Amino acid sequence: MLELVLQINGQAYEVDAAVGRTLAETLREDLGLTGTKVACGEGHCGACTVRIDGVPMLSCITLVHTVEGREVTTIEGLRDHPLLEAFVKADALQCGFCTPGQVVSASALVAAVPEPTREEIRHAMAGNLCRCAAYPNIEEAILAWQG
């Protein structure tokens, strides 16, 4: 076991990590931060997206020991982000299982490009699968958000 101190959503957490422990497992199982979803567990779908030092990363294939000393932002740290309201207003979700990951990816996009074009949105969001296919409204939500 490795003792780690993680910075998550502005708070420090002490966790123990076995070899091979992923960030997603630590968030969900040790810290109860279940807003981060795991839908494939192998980096193909984007449901587990969190931001590490601002950059969207797939927490299901990120080993937890590699994020020590870096700032991790999960959906729980973005609940006051205006994007959330924009998603609800545009009906940019159906079952909602992929949505926290969508919101995290979108938050990284608008942090870098506050007024993204449709093309930029499609590039930034193409790694977040939504089987209900709320895509048109996701695009609208990101176009309409106001920070």
Added chain:
Amino acid sequence: MARLIKTEKEVEGNYSETWVVVEEDALEQWPGGPLATVGREATRLDGAERAGGEAMYTADLTFPGMLHAAVLRSPYSRARVRSLDLAPALDASGVRAVLGPGDVDALTDEPGYVGAPVAAVAADTDALARAAVESISVGWELEEPLVDPDEAVEQEAFLGEPRRYQRGDLDRALAEADVVVEAEYRTQVALHNCMEPHGAVCRWVGDTLEVYISTQFIWGVRSDVAQALGLPEDRVRVVCEFMGGGFGSKNGPREHTYVAAELAKRTGRAVRCFNDRREENLDAGNRNATIQRLVAGARADGTLTALGGEFVNAVGFRGFSASTSGPMQMLYACPNVRTTEYGTKLNVPPNAAFRAPGFVEGTFGLECLLDELAAKLELDPLELRRKNHADSDLLDDRPFSSKNLLDCYRRAETHWERRHEVRARTEGPWKRGVGLASQIWYGGGGPPSYAWVRVGADGRVTVVTAMQDIGTGTRTAMAQIAAEELGVPLERVRVELGDSARGPYASISAGSSTTPSMGPAVRSAAADAARQILEIAAQRYDLEQRVLSIKNGKVVSANGGSWPLEEVTCLLEDGQILGKGARGPNPTGMRVLTFGVQVAEVAVDVETGEVRVERVAAIHDVGRIINPLGARSQMEGGIIQAVGYALTEQRIDDPATGIPLTRTLDAYKVPTIADVPDIVAEFIDVPDEHLTNLGSKGLGEPPIIPTAAAIANAIRDATGADVHSLPITREEMLRALREARERSRDEVAAPTA
């Protein structure tokens, strides 16, 4: 008053006659169009909860001491377990219990497909459970798998009897037809790939089994589990508050529930059993492959006189043979129809209902065939469909409860007219074209379905019913219906659902049935509550009840009085008003169906075979729309799923062994945001005057039905090539283009008289 009636129940196109107790549906329908709340856009009540990651899905649940189950699955399509050594798993670190074949029916020693569950382990963590599964040693005896559907037909390896249907005289009609077209269509295995995998957490509390499960049918799971375990139904509690997608694949308990229940019993702990994504791609159901050999005959003026088809459904090791022939029997007013449908039993994973099962596949074949016919007749495809419109149900001559397909066609005209301009945008190797296809499907719902409406002293309203919102937004639609009937703003209404111990029986969320089944029950419960409120108000203000009503949160009288609702309900002090409601019967002697048409625009690179869908316009007739915002979302979702079905999605099996090769979301290609065409979604939005107190039908399934055919027909319009199999990969596109070139060369070489 409750009445016992014999009624026809329909789920996913399967009809059964049953006795049901129904209650009178005494309410008049509301007028059509937007009302105070119903018919107006409402954002999801639980939108922020879901989007913000606060909603606890089954996959997120954890209980003190919870164990994790993992399943040993067959790596072979057909095999026998000769020897099985579970001891290494029992000895493995953190393992609390191990099950093998014989311990529960869900585990088998004669697996008939890759992924069939053979043994299961419960351990302290998911990783330990999966490691322990790896340590189990199995001696396999392999047998020759049957994986070819045509071979299965020859061997008569069927699931159920072949279905034969006939009206009129097909052979004679074909002999007399001016034009005949024949074609063979093939469709692929498609996987649901719900974002939340299949799974359950089971725990025993005293003599009660609690089943937390990602399901589309709380009450079905309760009844199946009770029966399988020999428990009274009230000793099984089923909970699903938030659900991460199902699309038809989560209608029953499945093996993981039984495995978790047994392991929970043996260990005295809560046990979680969830598929990982690779298991999800093997053993979570699928839309099975089909082979459709079709023929159509018509008179020179386009009157359809003959339709025939042999449909081979490659169902899998278990499952059901969906009605692939349904569209051919039902969509057009053709007097001579003959279909034969085989459901073949194969050594491939079992199918499961998938968003309009059978009709998605069958509509691809039929609607492509119709356009080949139109081409041969040199008739406009939209005109051909109009000409053969069915005015009553051809199966048994029943009138439709409502049908506005001609209106859909009329509204499709502007989109269809674009074809001249679209074709003109052809540039270099990119050819452009427009195609259309019609849709027919069920979606009327039915009884039994019940709801309660509670009104507190503060005038706030709670709808209570043990239904589930699988992501369709039905929670919000139910709140809108209650708000409308009670005359209160939507913000005052909440909906408690998802727990069999907490609310009355509610219908399955499949077959586009939740809104048409539950909505009328919610309205009647709200009306019951409103009536009780007005009874109290009449006494309080000394007025006749008939002059009172509730509007915009106020009790108002016809002679001008107006009192806040809370002023009446606060007389209850700590009490509450409880309204009860039930879904009334379906209209007798009528066929309740949904209709629509879609127009697709495509671009095809004739050098590389790349196909891009650029625009889809969809016009559907599903009765009254409760929430136009949610309805449009669901329509878009269905169309995009259909674009995946048409172009990229396919489980690829090794043809010799039947072993599925595509098991990840990397290999199985669902659409991304970058694959989305422009979508125009329109509803006719006219209440079905014969159907319930709402006049609403379901809309979950209709939008996915005609898209693939509309795309294929647009490809024909753009290139002259007839696509015959799904998905339309570059190989299939290039094959069709080659065939079209050869055909036109032959026609030039040997001109017909």
